[in-house]
Amino acid sequence: MDRDDTTVCQETLQYFKTMLPSFSHEAKNALAVINENAGLMSDYILMAQKGKTLDLERLSSLSTTIRKQVARLNNLIMDVRQAAHGVDNSNQTVCLVQHTRQVSELLSTKAAMRSIQFNVSAMEEPILIHTRPVLLLHIMWTCLDYAMQTGEQGRHIGLSLEKRGENALVLISGIDKLKPESITAIMPDEQRSSVLSALNAELVIDENEKILLLIIGKHHA
């Protein structure tokens, strides 16, 4: 195993280390809502046993909430399972739109803590790329995390995707104090070079537009 491979393995582990606490937090919130809704239903049953009329509309609304949270939890679990499978096979065909949604959802609580909102541009058309999924998630996560930590709280961070020729682009806007040296702050040189090389990608800063671009090249499915 050469140095690049070792770095890629370490960065893969790093992704799971940073992502799993966010997953756990989101999952526990969903479980808490399910738990309290089920508890409230039990309260209503006890009240009904004591002669109080059941409010069927209210019960139906509780049941809808539970179903929504189960769907939310199921999506989270599928995302994590997909990421875990991404470790086995080095290159897979994945949808960049889905990966962007996944990262922004898992980072949503962290963003809310800093009163930051992600403005994700409507991305209905799938953008399929052949890539290393976990490394892609990792670099997207790292870039968004950097965007959140730099500058004022209470901002909007823009997130959009583009297909430009042979390349797929992830554009992150609304980052304060973006300078060429920010690249090193996002990820140290050695790790970044290995990860980007494995992804056949490039990280570029547009200082004027305050945009961070992840350009993923050539490996289109």
Place this chain on the structure above:
Amino acid sequence: MPEKVLLVDDDEDLMEIVSERLKNRGMNVATTSNAEEALLWMDSKHYDAIVLDFLMPGMDGFEIIHTIRKQQPDIRILLVTGQMLADDARKAIRMGADVVLEKPADLEVLVKSIRLSDSEKDG
């Protein structure tokens, strides 16, 4: 006298249901999704207990525990959290929290923890 409880959580749906369940158990519950508003209310009103989501927007959980404890030394502070390392839970207790509950929390444990404040006062 019904226990006066202040419920603070940025997940409004969850807060509404927990509030209803505590009211069903005879408690007097006020709710807010804003930590700063909670601190303002506590300036002018007395509560027996505050049930607080540890992770809330624009708020340092440890700092708010410290502020609440300074404002109302007798209030019972109950933290409900989706994720907290053991070291952080110990720190929260050192800063003045009485109980740390992990989500999904058992409501009956929460109720018992709130009512403990009354029995302590009575004792």
